[in-house]
Amino acid sequence: MHTGHVPWTIVVQPAFLLGLAFQLPFALAALLIAWALDSAARAVGQALGSRPLPAFQIFVPEPARVVAVPRTVGLARGYGERAPPFARRP
Numbered sequence: 056m057h058t059g060h061v062p063w064t065i066v067v068q069p070a071f072l073l074g075l076a077f078q079l080p081f082a083l084a085a086l087l088i089a090w091a092l093d094s095a096a097r098a099v100g101q102a103l104g105s106r107p108l109p110a111f112q113i114f115v116p117e118p119a120r121v122v123a124v125p126r127t128v129g130l131a132r133g134y135g136e137r138a139p140p141f142a143r144r145p
Contacts, residue, residue, distance in 0.1 A: 065071055
């Protein structure tokens with residue numbers, strides 16, 4: 056195994072079979088717990104999803120639209136956006 060190559064006969068060795076036999080009950084228990092949690096979550100979701108809607112309309116104000124004045128780009132004025140000013144020569 057130190058070379059990274061695993062022989063195919065490893066699956067019939069007693070140590071491998073014993074380890075597999077010890078893992079299977081825990082895997083089955085984890086599967087049953089996951090199934091029970093999934094069923095409980097679906098039941099809670101259906102219970103909360105079947106609540107009646109409120110009889111009144113909920114007022115949500117529409118956000119105000121502000122028209123912004125277009126800004127001139129920093130490079131159009133001759134200055135870089137994030138650079139220090141430089142001395143211009145006439």
